[in-house]
Amino acid sequence: MITLLTLQLTIFLLVAVGFLMKKIHIIGPQGQKNINDLVIYLILPCNILHAFTQSAADGSLMNYLAILFISIGIQVFCVIYGKVMFRREAEGRYKCLQYGTICSNAGFLGNPIAEGIYGAEGLVLASVYLIPQRIMMWSSGLAVFSGTSDKKQTLKKVVTHPCILACVLGIILMVTGLPLPIGIDGAVTAVGNCNTAMSMMVIGMILADINLRDFWDWTVVKYTVHRLVIIPAVVYLVCRMLPLSKTVLGLCVLLAAMPAGATTSILAEKYQVDSPFATKMVIFSTLLSLPTICLWSIFLQ
Incomplete structure (x- = not known):
């Protein structure tokens, strides 16, 4: 509970900093665009690469394989689920x-x-567990925003994106156990560690352009219920039927019960796809995740 409260407080303070910087005009529209591009093309790839190099390669092989395949299944389910549940939206x-x-x-x-x-x-x-999600968010997920009617062009955009290249290199390093060269490793880690602060401040800047009287949105409420309650409930019911350890089952459910990722707002801003709505999704689902994650944690003990 203390860990969760601390993380939530950190998130909202960083969002508030970005909001304030935009409101008092320290950062203008062009500066916001430049910071957004910096996050997508440099900070996020470094963060992804660092995350893969920190992934351990020892321990219980069966638990690793179990959580890996379940995570792949969850990602496939979420792709289909999102298409079906929200197909009538603009x-x-x-x-x-x-x-x-x-x-x-x-x-x-x-x-x-x-x-x-x-x-x-x-x-x-x-x-x-996060390996399939990181791959999916920068392949299928990126194609959601950057997609065109030309599938070949969409594929080219996705496979040449810095975040996808970081995923590929990260997997190679994780599997082979090879470290990044000294110096490069420190630089990648230092830049990647900026991800949370910069991403949340970008969300705050987008939030500064939203009329707070329009912040309440029933579609966002519906999304939040799906993201924080229904999806993890489905994961729980399926995992209960499998011969999994209590730890693997609990982790799959908890990680499936997380709010919208900050990249939802960042990519929506980059590709000019209703970024105010995306920001409301991130802020509202993150706020509501405080009680829901605690309840899931208690339920799974």
Whole structure:
């Protein structure tokens, strides 16, 4: 509970900093665009690469394989689920909702919660769980926003994106156990560690352009219920039928119960796809995740 409260407070303070910087005109529209591009093309790839190099390659092989295959299944389920549940929404909202269903904030929020509840084993298993999500969010997820009618052009955009290249290199390094060269490793880590602060401040800047009287949105409420309650409930019911350890089952459910990832807003802003709506999704689902994650944690004990 203390870990979760601390993380939530950190998130909202960083959002408030970005909001204030935009409101008092320290950062203008062009500066916001430049920071957004910096996050997408440099900070996020470094963060992804660092995360893969920190993933352990030892421990219980059966638990690793189990959580890996379940995570792949969850990602496939979320892709289909988002398409079906939000198919009647306007195109801009549909893209945000679909991406937000595929990509949660399991990396930033999930890792420390996994470690707090399940110890070092939980942290390592969580890092394995996140491998399919990181790949999916920068392949299928990116295609949601950047897609065109030309499938070949869409594929080219996706496979050449810095975040996809970082995923490929990260997997190679994790599997082979090879470290990044000294110096490069430190630089990648230093830049990647800026991810949370910069991403949340970008969300605050987008939030500064939203009329707060329009912040309440029933579609966002519906999305939040799906993201925080229904999806993890489905994961729980399916996992209960499988011969899984209590740790693997609990982690799968908890990590499936995370709010919308910050990249929902960042990519919506980049590709001009209703970023105010995407920001409301991130802020509202993150706020409501405070009680829901606590309830899921109690239920799974």
